[in-house]
Amino acid sequence: MNSKQLRILKIFIFLAALIPLGRLVWKFYHDALGANPVEVITHSTGDWTMILILTTLSITPLRKLTKQYWLIGIRRMIGLFAFFYGCLHFTTYIWLDKSFDVHEMIKDVYKRPFITAGFTAFVLMIPLALTSTKGWIRRLGKNWQRLHWLIYISGIAAVIHYIWLVKADLREPLRYGSILSVLLIYRVVVWLRNSRKNPTPVALRGRSPEVTES
Amino acid sequence: MFIKKSSDIPSSEITSKSLYLNRRQLITGAAIVGAAAVAGVGLSEIGFPSRVAGANAKIDGLQKSPFSTSEKQTPYKDVTNYNNFYEFSTDKYEPAGLAKDFMTRPWTVTIDGLVKKKQQLDVDAIMKMSAPEERIYRHRCVEGWSIVVPWVGFSLSELIKRADPLPKAKFVEFTTLLDPKQMPGQRVSVLKWPYVEGLRMDEAMHPLALLCFGMYGEVLPNQDGAPLRIVVPWKYGFKSAKSIVRIRFTEEQPMNTWQLSAPNEYGFYSNVNPNVDHPRWSQAKERRLGELTKRPTLMFNGYDQVASLYSGMDLKKNF
Secondary structure (H helix, E strand, C coil), X not given: CCHHHHHHHHHHHHHHHCHHHHHHHHHHHCCCCCCCHHHHHXXXXXXXXXXXXXXXXXXXXXXXXXXCHXXXXXXHHHHHHHHHHHHHHHHHHHHHHCCCCHHHHHHHHHHXXXXXXXXXXXXXXXXXXHCCCHHHHHHHXXXXXXXXXXXXXXXXXXXXXXHHHCCCCCXXXXXXXXXXXXXXXXXXXXHHHHHHHCXXXXXXXXXXXXXXXX | CCEECCCCCCHHHHHHHHHHHHHHHHHHHXXXXXXXXXXXXXXXXXXXXXXXXXXXXXXXXXXXXXCCCCCCCCCHHHHXXXXXXXXXXXXXXXXXXXXXXXXXXXXXXXXEECECCCEEEEHHHHHCCCCCEEEEEEEECCCCEEEEEEEEEEEHHHHHHHHCECCCCCEEEEEECCCCCCCHHHHCXXXXXXXXXXXXXXXXXXXXXXXXXXXXXXXXCHHHCCCCEEECCCECHHHCCCCEEEEEEECCCCCCHHHHHCCCCCCCCCECCCCCCECCECCCEEXXXXXXXXXXXXXXXXCHHHHHHHCCCCCCCCC
16 A cells, blocks of 8 residues: 555544444434434443444454554544544543533543543543654654553453443443453453563564555 | 324334234234133224224323323433343343334233133233322332323222232232243343243232223333333332233242342342442432432332331331
8 A cells, every 4th residue: 555545544433433433423414313312322422432442452353364564554543533533522521421520520430430530541542642743752762662552551441331330231342352352362462472482572673564655 | 991003103104003903903903802802891992993903002091190190201202212121132222123013912911820710811902900090100220210190090909800800819920921932032042031020919909000901092012111110110110020921929029030130139129229238339329311410219109108018017128
């Protein structure tokens, strides 16, 4: 794939990633969000955050297994959209659930394990979004990769957040959980294999092709 | 009480639906006569069987109730399209579609346990035991949302008095229909089926506790618990068992389904209480459907008249 094709693909992904939001806005103005619009908005933005986190996490295995190395070029955008939907999800909570009462929010984070998990997942994404620029990638060097391992914790926390909030039907959160497990197990397997072959930790080896857009 | 068929059946459906209804009415009619004979109801009280029809049938002669709230009623389309009815689906938007063909006739309710006379009653005979009232109640779900619904029915005590429980009976247990063929949610074991709920006898005898077979002046839609359910407005919604097939009187406190599912989260009493949180979320506020921000939840959902039932009880322990 050449750089022109990649640019077109990125425009396409950008527009596609806005569809879930567009659909919510459209439904909102057409009174089609059902009996409990706030709940629909909360669940939908939460779902898309989860889906997009899992998508960014699947880029690395996908590009290695298929040898489509250009895929790295779309990872940052997908990651930023995960953060974008996370922001919308968080905003729905702090605005429509807590009416911007920060004190209430802090109490919630402290008292409610599922809020603690969700809040953790969200907060950990902030440094990742902030350091997603080329400048920060250059400045942080090898540490950039280490910092961005936080996405694993964020993903795990997001799944736990979902598991802890449902009443009895665990099927949906466990579906996300099993996809996440596969993506994490892949990394553990790769890491074990590399560390056996090569005593140097995987993090210290040159991985620049992964973090820069080619 | 007369129930007449509404006239707004689309013309395209008339032939097939009327044929279907005829067949059903024949069965229902026979069942009513049979049940009425058992219950000792005179034929004159039965009404013409063809007047008993399916969903959207109006219920005439509704009496107003002093228990009704004057708060704004939740729109019909919300109450009928947003249902926690796990027998059909755990998705609240799905029961409306999945329950469309649910058969609510013929329908018998078994009355047993500690009663003088164990019996099987047809639902149409039960509906005729007392004059139907409209009761506009607040309804608070344990999940933190609430609605205002004009239910139709009469006090559950009317049925209990007729069932004539023995003095030993301390609790009433309600069982929902078990029929995985009709109720696809029961093919998944998210809860232990059939669904069981219970009330202490004095709670069940409280005039606010409603035996319900309609809402918005019409026969109860399938997704809202047709043909017969209870409504206990001072308790979280899951206490109000739907599509009831068995009412059993017991000496021991029944084990209700949600308590069985998560004993640390759901108790037997489950009274609406803003001061006792669900272990995972606060119960201090609720979102009334149709409102953007939350409103404070009221003790006993605003039904203070039941407070005396629990005097001396630690409601934090007996949650």
